[in-house]
Amino acid sequence: MSLDRFRDAVRFLTIIPVGASKDAPDSEWLVRSSQFFPLVGAIVGLASAxxxxLTSLVLGPVIAALMAVLASVLLTSAFxxxxxADTADGFGGGWTVEQRLTIMKDSRIGTYGTLALLFAIALRVAALAEMPAWTGAAALIASGAAGRAVVLPVVGWMKYAGNTSAMKVAYAPSPLRPGEIGFATIVVLLALTLLAAASGTHAPFTLLVGISCGIALAIAVTLWSRRLIGGYTGxxxxxxxxxFEVGFLLGVAAVIRSI
Known part of the structure; x- marks a missing residue:
């Protein structure tokens, strides 16, 4: 059922309590629930917004932006x-495919992972601090939805590079169905519409730059992953x-700063 798949998506991506699953997971549960990833991302973005x-009512934009990013990190348990961090450590520290995958499985964080986290969080905070509060709130919802959607074509395009038998969750490769793609697309478009409404007359340019910057970075990491490990991992x-979130927020902030 769709409600069960939605709960699976919430359970997988966040720490929001939705109760334990009553059924044993089938091999396609992750793929079937992925249509709800953008919706879950929008919910996380709404909490961050x-x-x-609320913070901007009593404190400055930088602290408000920090609290927004912190809310996202807490709600997703830094998922x-x-x-x-694992990807940065693996790609930066490994010389072979096997070494990179082994490093990525290591729970310890290294120099590359630490730097990647610091810059990613700092750039998100800095970008949000450049925006009016309501625009920033809308951008968080839009980036949350679109960021979870942009990974879906990657799964369909590239092969899984890790060992599926060692995965922590049951998984079997299966394409998204047209209805599932349509639902995910509608959620993203609605989230982007909120940002367009908050951006006023500059909405088309704001959306274009934000999406373009986010997709450009997402494609870069995707191609990097294909070259270094021959596919993708979680x-x-x-x-x-x-x-994607970093690029999207920076793009939106750049447009707002220029007008």
Whole structure:
């Protein structure tokens, strides 16, 4: 059922309590629930937006931006940030495919991962601090939805580079169905519409630059992953989501600063 798949997506991507699953997971549960990833991302963005708006009532834009990013990190238990750090460590420290995959599985964080996290968080905070509060709030919802959506074509395009038998969750490769793609697309478009409304007359340019910057970074990491490990892993998907958010927020901030 769709409600069960939505709960699977919430359970997988966040720490929001939705109750334990009553059924044993089938091999396609992750693929079937991925249509709801953008919706879950929008929910996380909404929580971050609330933190931004509430904090901005009493404190300055930098602290408000920090609280917004902190809300996202707490709500997802740093799920995507962990993927970014592992990917940076693996790609930066490994000389062979096997070495890179081994490093990515290591729970310890190295220099490359630490730097990647610091810059990713700092850039998101800095970008949000450049925006009016309501625009920043809308940008958080839009980037949350679009960031979770941008990983879906990567899964369909590239092969899984890790060992599926060693995965922590049951998984079997399966393409998204047209209805699932349509639902995810509608969620992203609605989230982008909120940002367009908050951007006023400059909405088309704001969306164009934001999406272009986010996709450019996402494509760069995707191609980098294909070259270094021959495909993707869960950590790589987390890294792609993170760099999309960074690029998207920086693009929106750049447009706002220029007008």
């Amino acid at each position: 609330a933190a931004l708006l 995507h940030e962990d993927g970014l 950590d790589v998907l987390g890294a792609i989501e993170q760099v």
